[in-house]
Amino acid sequence: MNEHRLTIDRIRCDGRGICADLVPELIRLDDWGYPIIDARPVGVELTEHARRAVANCPMRALRLSLSNVPEN
Amino acid sequence: MSVLAGGPPVQRGAEVLTDHQRRFGAIPPGGARLIEEIERSGLRGRGGAGFPVAAKWSAVAAGRSRRRVVLVNGAEGEPLSAKDRALMCARPHLVLDGAVLAARALRADQAVLYVGSEHRSARNALEDALRDRGGADRIDVRVVIAPPRYVAGEESAAVRCVNDGTALPTALPPRPFQSGVDGLPTLVQNVETLAHVALIARFGAQWFRDCGTANAPGTTLLTLSGAVARPGVVEVRSGARLGDVLGDAGFVAADTSAVLLGGYFGGWIAGDVAPTLAVDAAALRGAGHSLGCGVVAVLSETECGVVATARILEFLADQSARQCGPCVFGLRAVAQCWHRVAQRTVTPDDLVRIGRWTDELTGRGACRHPDGAANLARSALQVFREEFMLHAEHRRCSHQSAAWRAAS
């Protein structure tokens, strides 16, 4: 079972918010513009959007990875 | 035989090598087999996380590199904890024995002693002990100074400080056991843990298990502070009743409002519950508490728990590594809210947001610093619920805390 999850390098993240624009179903911003990421597996229907969010992160902080243990 | 028991008091200075060898015996040869012995002993880390030591060593040993590093973590950034420096001062050779045995087991050719800049006696004791040993251990040992910051003792921060002089946590992966000092698989182990290793190597796993409980064998060092007549560092058998331990230090249950267990990274426990608990890391974890680095700080009835919590959160916010937005801004906002609660100037907006902001701290930093602060805040809301409501809704404090000044 391929389970993709969105993970983020919290040190690289600069709170630009592009990820929340591109996949609002999984990422929303806190009061200071930093992402709150849904730790559940990314469903098939959202994978393309998640990939686009990863590709468009200007700080290369967002990652889509196959993992069993959810991080951040 | 234990780690500190029967030893010289801290003030008299460090133990000389010959005395050490007379008391404990010469350092055993050790080797890779030691990992199995540690496994049988059930020893868990004493730095706060409580990770099984043998599993940690095996992870480092599994690294593909032929060279490894042992990082002896004596940074002790937790302000309420004194056990690590007490141990380094009183039993430096035991700590060094543990480091050497770890290096032999992992075939590491270098060890780094990581000590806080403000802990001069501990550093002197270790350096004197190193000189005392000459080069007999045949391991390259050096001392690296940690800055006086709370997060300096965090595993990845320690590694980074050794590598480039800046003690800030790094994004994981890779973890130190994969790539640490100079990019090599690195074992980061607390000084107390290594002291236990040095004894297990001499007397065996069964000797260690003869003391303590099944899930938390051996002894553990605690730092007692706050409203006790005789504060200080003590060594207790795992499983001892906290009430008894505190009683020996001159604690009066009736005068206690709450106990902070585990330090700033731990949590508050109600004054009538704490004495009933056993000093058993595994059992405490099961009950939702945390022994952490063994800090037991007693809050007396005359002190306000809300004010104390606000001070701690302010300290934690100030001590943030400041690398991650949620910690820099979120933790600061939570601390400022608590400040206003303590000052009795909190607004309705604050109360609405404080719960959400606290929840949003969990799992949103590169390290667990904001998580620890969130846990502390939540435990305070539980234990000091009435006092909190009094401050927040009625703008009163049941203690004589008129003029409240910020810590530091």
Place this chain on the structure above:
Amino acid sequence: MNDILLWYTTRASGAVSLVLLSIVTALGLLTAARAGGGRWPRFMTAALHRDLALVALVFLLLHVVTAAVDPFTHLGIASVAVPFGSYYRTFWLGLGTIAFELLLAVIATSLLRGVVSVRVWRLVHWASYALWPFAVVHGIGTGTDSFSLVMLATTTACVGLVAGAALWRLRTPAHPLTAEKRAGAALASTGHLR
């Protein structure tokens, strides 16, 4: 007839490249200024910046190739690759060559972003600030009709656009986290400790 066609293509594609590169530069400045939000999502600024850069590259290649094979200017491929290596308006042309190579470098490092380190990418992108002014001066210097009304108007509009975006960028305050990170690193450093 073909020669004239070649010449016109060179000039036209050069002009279009300049316009496109001006928009690209302006969008780059606005991306750095974190412009957007609300009805103009921020990722669009960055995405347009990237996509238009590729379009600009196509027109620029057309410009470079037609210029190189044009018999009138005797440029040849070598002078396209080597700055200041041609006999024809050496200095002005050389600037264009440098601008062209900077664009190739920026696009290459951006496409290979997973492979190239963040530091290298950032360095090349910073160097690319030189790209646009070089292109403008190259256009004025090598163009035979630089001071015609059309070209004057176009160049002025391009300069105005980039100047406006630069002003926006300069007036955007630094991200609050930047100062915090610097303070945190200073507090955690041990260089001064013994």
